[in-house]
Amino acid sequence: MTIYHPTELVKSQDVIIRVGSITSTTRPVITQSGATFTVSGAPTLYTLQAATTASMAFNDNNTEFYVLGGGGFTDSVVVTAGATASVTTYFQKDVDGAVFVPNSFDEAFQVVAASRYDKNAEVYFEVNKQLGSSGTTFFYDRVAYVGRVSNLNESYPADNLVEVTFDVMSRGRIGIHQNAQETGSIIPTAPNA
Numbered sequence: 001m002t003i004y005h006p007t008e009l010v011k012s013q014d015v016i017i018r019v020g021s022i023t024s025t026t027r028p029v030i031t032q033s034g035a036t037f038t039v040s041g042a043p044t045l046y047t048l049q050a051a052t053t054a055s056m057a058f059n060d061n062n063t064e065f066y067v068l069g070g071g072g073f074t075d076s077v078v079v080t081a082g083a084t085a086s087v088t089t090y091f092q093k094d095v096d097g098a099v100f101v102p103n104s105f106d107e108a109f110q111v112v113a114a115s116r117y118d119k120n121a122e123v124y125f126e127v128n129k130q131l132g133s134s135g136t137t138f139f140y141d142r143v144a145y146v147g148r149v150s151n152l153n154e155s156y157p158a159d160n161l162v163e164v165t166f167d168v169m170s171r172g173r174i175g176i177h178q179n180a181q182e183t184g185s186i187i188p189t190a191p192n193a
Contacts, residue, residue, distance in 0.1 A: 010141075014130035016186050017054060017087065018045040019111045022122045027146045030175040037175030039144065043124050046108035046192045050090040052163075056127060056143060057084050058174075083145055083170040085125060091154065091162035095191050107192040112166060115149035122146055125168045128186060131179075142180040145170040 020043030022028070028041040062076040092106040105113055114121045125147050128140040147168040155163045 010129050010131065014187070015054070016126075016128040016130070016140075016188075017048040017051055017085075018126040018128065018186070019048055019108050020045045020124040021111045021114065022124060022146065027122065027172060028124055030144065030146075030173045032173060032175055035176070035178040036180075037144070037177050039124075039175065045124070045126065046106075046111065047186070047188045048087070048089060048108040048112070049106065049188055049192065050092045050109070051087055052090070053088040054127070055086050057086075058082075059084065081174065083143070083147075083174050085127065085147075085168045086165070087168070088163065088165045091164050109164075112149055112152070112164075115152055115166075122148055122171065123168065128180070130185070130187065133185070136183055138182050138185050140177075140180040140182065140186070142177040143174065144177075145174040146172050 022043055026041060028039050028043070031038050031040075059082045060078045061080040061082075063079045064074045064076045066072070066074055089109070089112075092109045094104040094106050111123055115123075123146070124144065126142060126144040128142050131139045131141060133139065147170045150167050150169055152164065152166040155165075157163070
């Protein structure tokens with residue numbers, strides 16, 4: 001039996017979800033190399049600060065084949081791969097200004113909410129799990145991809161907050177970085193600006 005030390009476990013409070021709006025017809029290019037990736041053309045990223053739950057699923061599609069003389073056993077090869085993130089968050093207004101402006105959402109929520117009227121809108125989506133730090137350098141397990149917000153649902157429970165659930169389904173290459181480094185923590189301490 002193996003006993004794990006509590007500091008070895010990554011807590012959900014240390015998971016940061018960031019989104020960025022892709023405003024042109026050119027997607028950011030993700031280049032994977034081993035356990036790291038680079039991104040060229042990434043948009044400005046905003047932290048989704050009102051998220052309450054999130055999950056990530058990696059989906060592989062296989063094609064089965066039979067080899068002549070292989071004894072009748074099947075084999076398979078992965079032909080496509082994708083990722084889907086499911087997020088539950090709260091409908092959030094912009095709170096970094098002194099005066100509320102009509103139709104002003106929190107910057108991260110605005111990126112997601114654009115899919116309600118623009119069915120071609122794509123987002124750059126990142127999930128960062130903080131692994132630890134060394135001085136002012138913080139390390140993250142990072143998954144990033146360009147995706148499409150779909151299945152957006154709003155619920156209006158009586159005497160409660162407006163809740164929004166949505167999926168971000170990948171389009172193109174998925175980047176996975178097992179040791180992404182940032183100078184300073186990306187855990188938000190103030191509203192998006």
